[in-house]
Amino acid sequence: MNSSLSITDLASMAPLLIFLFSTLSLMMIDCFPTKSTLRWIFVFPIAIQILAAVVTLYAPLSENPLLTRWIAFDPLARFFTLLFICIGIGCSLLAISLFQNPEISSSNIGRGEYFILLLCAIAGLIMIGSAADFLVLFAGIEILSIALYALCGYIKNAGYSYESSMKYFLMGALATAFFLYGVALIYGATGTTSFAALLPAYQKLASPSDLALFTCGIAFVTAALAFKAALVPFQAWAPDVYAAAPTSVVAFMAIGTKIGAFAAFIRIFLFYMPEFSPLWNGAMSVIAYATLIYANFVALRQKELRRFFAYSGISHAGFLLIPLVVGTAGAIPSALFYLSMYALATFVAFAIIATIDKPSQPLLMTDLSGLFYRSPLNASLLTLSLLTLAGIPPSVGFFAKFYIFKEAFSAGYIGLVIVGSLMSVLAAFYYLRIIALMATSEQTAQQLMPLLLSPTARFVSVFSAAGIIMLSLFPAPLLSLLNNLTMALP
């Protein structure tokens, strides 16, 4: 057996290595600040991420068993890596707008650490997306989470922000404990932590005690991931944390963490263990019903913008659960298509929220009123994003939902399709209410504080909106890409 790493193997791991070294060097740069590094420090992480994205495209797929035992090198991993790097670039650009906010730029909050933590979080996400073993998955989740705990409390002069960070940390620690305990139980039952060996090992399980161990383990792992994805009944942290964290961090949590959790779900339960037990699918369908119904009803009554997006995110997680309930590898493209749509639309929304941001105070929906008169472009982009999230045709949101419903219907989950369709009407109501608010008259608009003009946030919103429009008109390339990913199943 080959016991050393060749150059090819290192090249195939290059994206992760780039993140590792750039984080370290960013730390060094930040330790010896000069005026110019403080000013231009954000250029470095963005350049690094673009480099990593390019490298990902050309990285060879390693076949060295020393690595493949732990890290999957397959088209799916590559897709996730690219997706996460794009999310990282978007979040870095949004972070720049955070530091342009007068409230922040006048205080003595450092900038370098933010990007160090962000790069760490992205590296964690990439590890989640390409994990082939529970231990790597755990490491990825922890790298992501610990960076996020710190990011949530990043605005040190707002006590509000501490609360967010503390809550997230305490709940997150509990979820971590659950995850580890679950992995331990699974290891106890099957003697392996490798995903690829999991299904054969499970099928060989004979004694009821082993089966019970395994089932408990899977239940704990599922609960921990459900916590990260903020599924009902593990959603309670999300609204509080979202409401108090800086907007650019919330954008990262709403997009990055959510997609990361679903990447883990897809990896384990759709990719390596499709339809291993009807019990799991049944349990997931219960969670899906609960998430869809709870989140949509509660979102109706929200008045605070970031809190609202927490519930809207939970409801989208409910839709994303549907392919998991279906549980076949064929459902992977529908989930990925929905994730791409969700990421683009949420980026537009948060890039526009960044322009009305008040980092140390709650952000109310009424802060958006009259936006159509204050900034027609921003308001139109936000409208596009909200209509996409609401799944209104002819935006890609409708077709993403339709794809998921089609998978569910052909697998026989008609109840989920019906509940999902009815909940879409509620969702349309609360998204449209924001649009109606933006169309209120100019008088109220003038009393609000001026918009923050940030070229980077503008870039993110326009770029993502262009992505939504392209995806609505020409979805075929992405769809065929996603279908090719699942062709290469193990």
Next chain:
Amino acid sequence: MCSLCPLIFLLVHQETLSTPESLSLYSAWFPPLGIDFHLKIDALSLPFLFITAIVIPVSICVAKSNNETPLTAQFYALILGLQTLTLAFFTAQNLILFIALWEAILFPIYFIILFWGGHGRQKASLKFLLYMLAGSALMVAAALALYSYSAVNGNPTFDIDALKSIPLPVSAQKILLAIFVLAFAVKTPLFPFHAWLPAAYGQASTSGTILLAGVLSKAGIYALLKIGVGIFPEVFKEVSPFLAALAIIGVLYAAVAAAVQNDFKQLIAYSSLSHVNFILVGIFTWDATAHSAAILQAFNHSITITALFTVAFWLENRIGSTSIGQVHGVAKHMPKLCWITLAFAMAAISLPSTSNFVGELIILERLFQQNVLQAVLLTLSVILSAIYMLRWMQKVFFEEPTPLPGKSNDLRFSEIAIIAPLMLIIFWIGIYPAPALRQIKLAVINEEINK
């Protein structure tokens, strides 16, 4: 100006378009999902394309003739977007494309109400949209069910023509038809699904109201013929008498409601509801001639209601309010406006020699063959419509003249130029309906052949 292009195209190519299988456009859109961008003009869609092509330019001209709208560029963009979506809707051949466009055409109108409506525009537009979305919530599920049934033939498809020939169990047909009819009934609207209508019609600007009454309600009628009659003929035939009864109640209810309005915009809104339900009676009368009369009547109603809302808007601008009873004797100050309004009011009452007479008479005659009681009740609507229309005419235009708030200015030439073509169409079809009927027969004949 762009909005006229479809009309010109339709007029120029009318001869070629009359043949079945005339013109189609096909391109794959979401290949793995079975959603294709497939448009086809057939005999059924042709009258509805004409409606869109005529009503939308008029609604633009109405908005332009009075500089009431800020953000004009956005306004025209929305109307042209609506026209595009509507034309695509009336020709869509793929069921999912059909449903997507069905919902998509709501949004331009939603924004038109939201930005250029009256004081209660936010509530009205949201109510309108939620009714529509709630009505069509389960359509996607129904389409998926049809898809899975069509898989029995070995080739699952969303193609509407192909779906007409798949074997469907009757129990499933009933549920699916109910889902589709609910959606179509809310949009048309069929009594008792009209609760959104007064607020939306009342709050929308005149262009918005014209679009709602002239274009959007016809989408529901077209959809009933295309999906209801096309895919579920047997079950549709079974439930038709029940639905016809609802529609007749709707005709009478709306006529009575119109007769007690003190606001002439609301009066015309209720008269529109009444006439639309009359058209629905034609569709629910299971008979090819009645169907073709219903299509003709859909066309007539669009023209008449567009004209009525237009003249009512001009009247409102000149006398400064929409209430009946404050101002009298407008005829003395504005004779041209008065006589033109009277002509359209006569058309709405469906006097002989106006186009509505032809359509309503055929529907009544066919209904009489099937159900005498229903036909007799329906005849009452003609009397009721005379009551409410003439009451409006009499109170506002005649009686003892009151002084006007502003200076009296009769219709300008540009305004007459907008309205004259509509009047020509009304009298042309009213006096010589044969060509239009022949055209529409084709649609129904195609339908028969498909069965």
